Amino acid sequence: MDWYWLIISGLFGGLVGGMGMGGGTLLIPILTIFLGFQQHLSQAINLLVFIPTAIISIIIHAKNKLIDYKAFFWLVIPAVVASVGFAFLANNIDNSMLKIIFAVFLICIGIFELIIAIKQSYKKRNNFTDKIGI
Amino acid sequence: MARFLRGILSKKANNIFMSKQSLEKLKKTSIMLVAGVFIGIINGFFGGGGGMICVPVLLMMGLTNQKAHATAILIMLPISIASALVYYSHGIVDWNIVIWVALGSLIGGAVGAFILKKISNLTLQYIFAFVVIAAGIRMLF
Numbered sequence: 001m002d003w004y005w006l007i008i009s010g011l012f013g014g015l016v017g018g019m020g021m022g023g024g025t026l027l028i029p030i031l032t033i034f035l036g037f038q039q040h041l042s043q044a045i046n047l048l049v050f051i052p053t054a055i056i057s058i059i060i061h062a063k064n065k066l067i068d069y070k071a072f073f074w075l076v077i078p079a080v081v082a083s084v085g086f087a088f089l090a091n092n093i094d095n096s097m098l099k100i101i102f103a104v105f106l107i108c109i110g111i112f113e114l115i116i117a118i119k120q121s122y123k124k125r126n127n128f129t130d131k132i133g134i
Numbered sequence: 135m136a137r138f139l140r141g142i143l144s145k146k147a148n149n150i151f152m153s154k155q156s157l158e159k160l161k162k163t164s165i166m167l168v169a170g171v172f173i174g175i176i177n178g179f180f181g182g183g184g185g186m187i188c189v190p191v192l193l194m195m196g197l198t199n200q201k202a203h204a205t206a207i208l209i210m211l212p213i214s215i216a217s218a219l220v221y222y223s224h225g226i227v228d229w230n231i232v233i234w235v236a237l238g239s240l241i242g243g244a245v246g247a248f249i250l251k252k253i254s255n256l257t258l259q260y261i262f263a264f265v266v267i268a269a270g271i272r273m274l275f
Contacts, residue, residue: 006231006238007237007241008238009238010234010235010236010238011238011239013235014240014241014242014244014246015243015245016242017243017246018243018245018246018248019246019247019249021258021259022183022185022262023182023243024181025183025186025266026266026269027239028180028182029270029272033272038226040221041226041231042181043181044221045232045235046181046182047181047182047217047218048236049232049235049236049239050182050210050211050214051215051218052236052240053240053243055211056240057204057207057243057247058204058207058208058211061204061207064204066201066204066205067204067205067208068192068205071166071192071195072209075166075167075169076170076212078167078171078174079171079184080174082170082173082174082175082178083174083184083213083217084174084178084216084219084220086174086175086178087181087221088220090178090181091221091224091226100273101179102180102273103269103270103272103274104270105183106267106273110263110265110266110270111263111267113262113263116259117256117259120256124256
């Protein structure tokens, strides 16, 4: 695998992640569709790549006092336990099966985001018509 | 006596044992516990995407948009490390690939955070939604 394709894939994932949308949600299909990686490998890469990126963002955000530590504890404990269990489960599932389940997950996320976006533009338009008095 | 018992059972009586504030706190804590399990399931099983659930949950908890995004990253870090260890233990990690993708991701992340202020958020959301749906359909076939 040529290194520049790997960097370009990372660039796209990072770009979307940096904008506050699901970076990993995009990086995994990029690696699977365009680079032909196995689904398990793409998922493992995404998890590992997230770590250095997250550490840098956390340092910057902490300096800007944007992190709410109160909300941290109760979410993290159950999440870590559940994630380990389901990571084991994913690793014991056949590659094509995992890929199909992931694809359905992606479509659900897409529809969810689409609904939110439509709701927001509807709200925006209403605000606009209120302002100009229609 | 019967009146007293009925009083305990009724909703209003909860306030005898628990103030409204602590009841609210208990409610918040239980929502976070359930949401935490859900975030863990998604992130462990799909190797990502937990942040997309974490941000709305934090917004629901009353955090501002900026704080929710920042805090979500801190929450996702230990979860991702834990899941990554499981994937790593199954021997599917190739460090040569990880290093190059991580390099790209770091640059992309910095650029993304920088240009975020210059593009309409809503347009981006539409693009993201369509790209993700297209990718999902492509992966099904």
